[in-house]
Structure formats: structure tokens, C-alpha cells
Amino acid sequence: METYLLDWANLLLRWAHVVTAIAWIGSSFYFVFLDSSLLPPRDPELKRKGVDGELWAVHGGGFYNPQKYLVAPKTLPEHLHWFYWESYSTWLTGFGLFTVLYLFQAGSFLVDRTRLDWATGAAVAAALAFLAVFWVVYDLICRTLGRRTGGDRLVGAAIAVVVVFAAWLACQLFAGRAAFLLVGAMMATAMSANVFFWIIPGQRTVIAQMKAGQPVDPVHGQRAKQRSVHNTYFTLPVLVAMLSNHYGWLTQGTHNWLVLVVLMAAGAAIRQFFVARHKAKLKGVQPPWGYAAAGVVLIVALIVWLAPAPRAPQAADAAPVTLAQVQAVVEQRCVICHNAQLQQKNVALHTPELLRQHAQAVYQQAVVLKAMPLNNATGISDDERALLARWYEGGAR
DSSP: OHHHHHHHHHHHHHHHHHHHHHHHHHHHHHHHHHHHHOBOOOOHHHHHHTEEEEOOEEETTEEEOOEEESSOOSSOOSSOOOOOHHHHHHHHHHHHHHIIIIITTHHHHTOOTTTOOOOHHHHHHHHHHHHHHHHHHHHHHHHHHTTSTTHHHHHHHHHHHHHHHHHHHHHHHSOHHHHHHHHHHHHHHHHHHHIIIIIHHHHHHHHHHHHTTOOOOTHHHHHHHHHHHHHHHHHHHHHHHHHGGGOHHHHSSTTHHHHHHHHHHHHHHHHHHHHHHHHHHHHTOOOOHHHHHHHHHHHHHHHHHHOOOOOOOOGGGGSOOOHHHHHHHHHHHTTTTBSSSOBGGGOOOSSHHHHHHTHHHHIIIIIISOOOSGGGTTOOOHHHHHHHHHHHHTTOO
16 A cells, blocks of 8 residues: 555656746746747837836737846736746655655666665765755855956856766766656756745846835846856756656666766757847847757767677577466566565566566566666576567467
């Protein structure tokens, strides 16, 4: 019953997390597009009101004319929409999901005994430290280097170094699947912390100054803009780190940290293309395809690098696979978590009938995705995976 309830918590939290993440990322992408697409207003009345840029758009059968005030409007509007619950809800549901799946079941999902045999309590503490320490280091980098000449480039380079080191360290300490997700989670934590500690407080300060009749200090908007830009570049690297959870062949390699770094770099390059593309379109120049090409090249290089070596045909390959052979593998590698007493994901494999019933799931998880056994804790070999593949492809008899 406990496993069953955890599965429901996993599903509902994952569902809520995806929904809120779509809302947050969607609004973030929209405002990046908006900022890069605004034109100076031609209407003298708009200039008099302090409008710095405007955009005409059509969507859903209607016309829209969003306008941006460089610092703040002269008078505070009665109804003002805030964008922050999308961020907070995404982080809260994501942390809840991380707690249910990884922290609550640290011995199975967080710790890989073949990589580092340590206490689950210590692993949980280290995982939480990743989230907190990255935010502190990232914020310190922004506060110090960001004020110097060429600060944006210095901050970007320093953050990249920290992320690479964190990816390497996480892959030394934790199971590959958990390490990938943890690196994405620490960056997502920084994104939400940017909203909580910088973007929203800066906006509240501007509003308080307007209500008090004081001059609005533009520095608050500048700081919020800096952190918002960082968030948009973090987005695709975070998403690929989260999605990697479903692909064991991606997270279990010897140099898995480098795989993660290259994937995140590709995501950042592709995001840069889309950000710059909006500005290029506004100026009437060619989009900067070089960024997109760089991201694609990195992905193609990974595809080539991770391609499995050709397997030499063996005499046994031509012989039909018997159920007894498959059972021998499954009993040694899978039944420890899928038996009459413990049925992870409601899958039991301890009888021939159950094995045939779940043949497709075994093929998908153990052969195609290589996600099971989890962290390859039971040491299944490539030859054994190939045996399962031949059995399933031959009709799972």
C-alpha cells in the first residue's frame, strides 16, 4: 500500500509540476520575445505618457497592443497583474516530487553503492546542500562580477564553470539518474530564488516609491532584468536535465557528467539563437543561425560519441530464446524489486505468466531505455539485455 500511495503522489506531483512549469516557462518566453520585439512608439501621446516601446500582435481573433514603460508609468494602474506564483508553484511541486521520489527513497534512487557507498542520510543532506550552495555561489557571482566592466560576460563564464564543476561532482556522488536531475534542480532553484529575492522585491520597491511620490530608482528594474535574462538561459538546460530521467543509457555512462554538460551547453546555445532571433527580426537582418548550428553540432557529436559499438554476431543469437533462459536473467536481475511481496510500479515478474504479461514493459525499460534495473544495481550485462530483446522480438514465447 505504501508503494501504491507513493506512485499516486509521484503522478499527481509530476502532473502539477509540468502544468505550473508550462505556465512559468511560457510567460518567461513570452516576455523575452516581447522585450526583443518592441518598437519605439510613434504616437506623441504614448511618448508623453512615458511609453518606451510597443508591439502590435494578433492572436485568437483579436488585436493586442502591449506597451512597456522603461522605468514605471507616471501613475500606478488600479489593476496590476503579478507574475510570481507560476515560479513558486513550479519550485514547490518540483521539490515535492524530488522529496517523494529521491529523498524519501534515497536508498533506491539517490545512492548508487557501486559509485559511492554512503549513508542515505548523508546523501540526502548532500543533495539538499547542492540546491542551497549553488544559489549562494551564483548570487555572490552576480553581486560581485556583475558590477564590473563587461560584467555580463564575466558572470556568464563564472556560472558556466560552477555548473560544470557541480555536474562533475554530482555524478561522482550520486546515481547517474539522480545526479542529472539534481543539477537541473539546483539551477531551477536559482531561477525561482531570482524571482523571490530579486525580481519581485525590486518591483515592490518601485511601486512603494511611486505610492510615496518618490523618484523611481531604475536600478531595481535593471537588477530584475539581469536575473530574468539568466532565467531564460537556464531554462533549456534545466529541461534537458529533467527529461534525462527517462533515459538510462544517457545517465549511466562512465563520463555521464560530460554528457550532461554538453547537452546543457547545446540547450543554452539554442536558447541564445531564439533570443537573438527576435532582435534580428526587429532590425531586419538575418537570424544568428550560428548559435543554433552550434547547439545542433554538440547534440550530433553526442549521438556519435554515445553510439553503441557493433556487437559481433554469436552462434547463440540464431537459436530461439527459451522462457527458462529469460527467467534466469529476470530472477537474478529484476525479481528483487518485482516479486510477490514488493511490486515496484505494480509490476511483478516472479512467475512465467507475469513475465509474459509484462513482456513489453520489460523490453521497454531494460532493453530500449536501459532505465532498469535502477542504477543497474543488479549488474545486468549487455548480453543479458540482448537476450531479453531477442525473446521479446521473437514473440515473448
